[in-house]
Each structure stands twice: as structure tokens, then as C-alpha cells.
Amino acid sequence: NAGVTQTPKFRILKIGQSMTLQCAQDMNHNYMYWYRQDPGMGLKLIYYSVGAGITDKGEVPNGYNVSRSTTEDFPLRLELAAPSQTSVYFCASRGRDYEQYFGPGTRLTVT
Amino acid sequence: GQQLNQSPQSMFIQEGEDVSMNCTSSSIFNTWLWYKQDPGEGPVLLIALYKAGELTSNGRLTAQFGITRKDSFLNISASIPSDVGIYFCAGQLGKLSFGAGTTVTVRA
Numbered sequence: 214n215a216g217v218t219q220t221p222k223f224r225i226l227k228i229g230q231s232m233t234l235q236c237a238q239d240m241n242h243n244y245m246y247w248y249r250q251d252p253g254m255g256l257k258l259i260y261y262s263v264g265a266g267i268t269d270k271g272e273v274p275n276g277y278n279v280s281r282s283t284t285e286d287f288p289l290r291l292e293l294a295a296p297s298q299t300s301v302y303f304c305a306s307r308g309r310d311y312e313q314y315f316g317p318g319t320r321l322t323v324t
Numbered sequence: 325g326q327q328l329n330q331s332p333q334s335m336f337i338q339e340g341e342d343v344s345m346n347c348t349s350s351s352i353f354n355t356w357l358w359y360k361q362d363p364g365e366g367p368v369l370l371i372a373l374y375k376a377g378e379l380t381s382n383g384r385l386t387a388q389f390g391i392t393r394k395d396s397f398l399n400i401s402a403s404i405p406s407d408v409g410i411y412f413c414a415g416q417l418g419k420l421s422f423g424a425g426t427t428v429t430v431r432a
Contacts, residue, residue: 217366246420253424253425254424254425255328255330255412255421255422255423255424255425256367256412256422258419258420261419271419303366303367305366310372311354311355311357311372311374311416311420312357312369312372313357313369313414313420314369315359315366315367315368316366317364317365317366318364318365318366
């Protein structure tokens with residue numbers, strides 16, 4: 214099992230550009246999550262999904278969108294990137310227990 | 325999400341020392357999780373706790389779910405250089421809320 218994979222690993226965007234961060238898991242987990250991590254801070258939940266076709270907002274959803282067309286994939290879309298979206302983005306998944314498993318992260322800089 | 329207070333914010337360890345960190349909250353949680361994050365990597369789950377009072381070990385790591393369900397601690401015994409990193413607590417009540425992390429560095 215690869216677990217949770219994320220692409221790309223690094224990305225630099227100009228202000229106003231858009232991009233999609235990819236996340237995939239091969240553990241057949243229903244629950245998937247997107248977090249952002251800013252320096253010296255814990256993880257803040259952006260969006261989550263409890264299964265294919267079902268998504269909901271977390272603490273900090275503004276400026277982001279998600280979709281969940283399959284169990285495996287949970288892409289995060291940034292429209293009109295802003296410097297405040299410079300962060301490290303982590304995708305996570307969990308099965309029926311409460312243990313979330315994280316991907317390696319995407320480091321995004323918006324300049 | 326709920327506010328978690330994790331302390332200390334940072335600590336220096338000497339090889340062989342036992343170290344301890346904790347998390348407290350004003351809210352109760354059903355589950356406590358402890359993660360470690362190495363530089364440039366995602367958090368890795370160390371220990372999961374599901375019942376108040378539960379004490380669980382994973383090698384040199386021991387964690388406890390506080391009786392009040394509002395706190396948890398993590399102990400590392402006989403620390404080694406590869407213990408450096410950032411340790412996060414997380415409490416689950418519906419969604420998962422994370423502490424800000426404890427940065428562990430080796431004392432030169």
C-alpha cells in the first residue's frame with residue numbers, strides 16, 4: 214500500500230493563478246481531509262469528505278474548493294491564489310477508527 | 325475546532341533523558357492521538373487513545389488519556405537523536421483538533 218499520496222511536492226504560484234493539489238489513498242478509507250499548516254501552528258482543517266460525493270467545510274475553507282468523485286481521490290482546488298495561501302498542505306484519510314493517516318504534504322508559495 | 329494547549333512549546337533533550345509533554349483542553353474528547361512530524365514530512369501517528377484513563381505504550385513512548393477526558397500526556401523514555409522533531413497532540417470530538425506542537429531538539 215502506498216498509503217496517502219500527494220502531488221506536487223512543491224509549487225510556486227503567482228497571485229491570481231489557480232491550481233489543483235492532488236491527493237489519493239489506496240486504503241479504501243471513506244473519510245478524507247485537507248489541512249493547512251502554517252509555521253509554528255497546528256493543522257487547520259480546510260475541507261473534509263465522509264465519502265464519495267459528500268464534502269463539507271472545515272475551519273478555514275475560504276479560497277478553496279474540493280470534490281470527491283471517487284473513494285480514492287480528493288483534490289483541493291485553489292482559485293485566484295493569494296499570498297495568505299502560502300502554506301504546507303496535508304491530505305489525510307481515515308477508516309472506521311479515528312486514526313488519520315497523512316500524506317507527505319505539498320509546499321505552496323504564492324508570490 | 326476546539327482549542328488545545330500543548331506544552332512545552334519546545335524542549336531540548338540530551339540523549340538518554342526521559343522527556344514529557346502534555347495537552348490540555350477546556351473541552352472533552354472521545355479520542356486522543358499523538359503524532360510526530362519530521363522536517364519536510366507529514367505527521368506520522370504514534371499512539372491512539374480511546375478511553376479515559378487508558379495508558380498505552382509504543383516502544384519507548386507512553387501516552388495517557390486523562391481521566392477528565394480533557395488532557396493527555398506523552399512520555400519518551402531514554403531519548404535518542406532520532407526523537408527530534410515536532411510532536412502534535414490531537415483530540416477528536418467529531419472533527420480532529422490539533423495542538424500547536426512541541427518541537428524537540430537535541431542539546432549539543
